[in-house]
Amino acid sequence: MRIGLIGKGAIAQYVSNAVQARGHSVCAVLVRSGSVSQNPELFVDSVSNLTANTELVIDCAGHRALEEYGPQILACGLDLVTVSIGALADQRVADALASAAREGGAKLHLASGAIGALDCLSAAATGKLEKVTYVGRKPPLGWMGSPAADKLHLEALTIAETHFKGTAREAALRFPKNANVAAAVALAGLGFDQTQVRLIADPSITRNIHEIEAEGDFGQFHFQISGNSLPDNPRSSALAAMSVVSKLEQISSPVVL
Structure with a gap:
């Protein structure tokens, strides 16, 4: 599966490494415009460039990124996985995401984050x-x-x-x-x-x-x-990053628990 990522922090790096180890490819990473020059072959600064060659997008960049980019991604028909579930506490954001998903015939997949059960x-x-x-x-x-x-x-x-x-x-x-x-x-x-x-x-x-x-x-x-926590960032939960990878496995597997 061709994956697009949002963000380049500790969780995004963990997810990138894990999904590639499972045979998927990371085609593009959406970052702030000032960071594109760090890796111009992979980093992009627009949703259109992120979605051009991807089958699924994974958001690892936080509430603001989900609010800003999520509706555009869903409206163009791409499924989106996010761990930024707290953003949905803002009813305006939740409604915009749901409306865009219906418009594009896509789904917003919520990773469980740092909790189980x-x-x-x-x-x-x-x-x-x-x-x-x-x-x-x-x-x-x-x-x-x-x-x-x-x-x-x-x-x-x-x-x-x-x-x-x-x-x-x-x-x-x-x-x-x-x-x-x-x-x-x-x-x-x-x-x-x-x-x-x-x-x-x-x-x-x-x-x-x-x-x-x-x-x-x-x-x-x-x-x-x-x-x-993740070794690269003591403020990022290891299980939160793992839950994103687990959600991808659920989406791509023919048998789901």
């Missing part, structure tokens, strides 16, 4: 779900540059502190670099406005810890994962 949650949602809560814990410095820094003295924390409680929509919009997981949980379960979220800065941990608790007709479950 979404298959269980989405199955439970076909019955009656009563409650879904997502709790995200990171070391204090993992929240630097986010609104948590306005509430807590992150560098001086000695005990775990909750710096956000609210809905998944609020979390995804206020923490765009940290709350894709909350958005994924919301979309798999009760939706953005009914999914409750707590975000915690915890000096006792060294990894990012994600938890889902759910109750409903199916019973109840509690899922927890302690994730590693």
Whole structure:
């Protein structure tokens, strides 16, 4: 399969290496115009150049890139894989992507990101779900540059502190670099406005810890994962990058679990 990528960061590099190792080819990478000269044979700065010779596009560049380029890609009939699920908390963005996908007869594939158990949650949602809560814990410095820094003295924390409680929509919009997981949980379960979220800065941990608790007709479950980051970027989840590769395998495989 001929793949087009958006972005050239740590996740994009991991995905590029992984998909090529599986026999696919990366035909073009959409980057900012000033970066094209770094690799003019591969890097492009327009959607038309990205889509000219590709069968599928993978977005690894974040919420703004999905908002800006996603509708154009879907409208021209190309499927798009993204890990930037939090962007869909903005209803305007979600509607634009859905409309473009219908117009082009394409699909927007949402990679699960840094969390698991979404298959269980989405199955439970076909019955009656009563409650879904997502709790995200990171070391204090993992929240630097986010609104948590306005509430807590992150560098001086000695005990775990909750710096956000609210809905998944609020979390995804206020923490765009940290709350894709909350958005994924919301979309798999009760939706953005009914999914409750707590975000915690915890000096006792060294990894990012994600938890889902759910109750409903199916019973109840509690899922927890302690994730590693990518070696090239301590702020990027290894599982998030892997989930993009997994989604590609699902799309290209004749048998899907």
